[in-house]
Amino acid sequence: MRRLNIMVVDDSNITIRKMTKMLEDLGHHVTYAAVNGAKAVEEYERVRPDLVTMDITMPDMDGIEATRRIMAKDENAVIMVVTSHGQEQMVMDAIEAGAKGYVLKPVKPEKLKEHLEAVVEKYLT
């Protein structure tokens, strides 16, 4: 898999750090980390990542709305949501908003790799 420039969106700093470590261990580069959906939307066009990992449950602007707004800016944006198993409806809402895939918490490196590869193969090759 080629090296991706990735934006990580999560309201938890510890989760951003853990996700960044996993992604960089997989050979990717985290170019920007946003602590809420509004910041992700604001910075998206400047950063222009290959892929966004998007938490769903966030204050101010949740991941579904942020996905919708980023897709409005860039219809080719590749967004992968990160959430818990019980939030299937939210995953479906995010997919409807334009997300291309999802990974369930707790996120593990092998699971993240598998989901990333699936999204990359379908949308980034």
Next chain:
Amino acid sequence: MGTDAINATRLLDILSTRTSRFFLEELGIAAEEAEREIEDAQKLNLRSLTSIMGASGELRLYLAYSFDEPLINRAFEAYASDIEVAEDERDLFVEETAAEIINIIAGNALADYNLEGPVISLSPPIIISEAKHLMRHKSAKFSSARLVTEHGDLNIHLIGPKHLFDQRLEYKE
């Protein structure tokens, strides 16, 4: 517990099981339920750090995970073992560990509780970093499970109905 439809015993069963599994598999901490009160607890003891999520939909209540300080410190050390954390970040990251624990466990537990029911959504977690007591009055109902570990205790509280309380579990006027 906020609505007649909620089965507090079943929800606590699921949360307790999920919590023990998460602590063992993700944090390497053995946790076992030692005590439970269903809907008739008169007082809740919030320990040194408490993470709270509000549930809406069928479950109109607050879920709270309340940690003894040594336990949440140990949980943080395990959860953050693969990353570097500066000393001045530690307090924030300990609080965020508590938030992530309830976020992950409660989110996954809803899948077990509400297999075919209507959507239940969860608010982002908030943290209370002070020990305090919450007395039961008005029409509030408290249910609680206490899990014990070698590093201290964790209480799982169900607090409802939700409309009686603000996000920090203070009674609304």
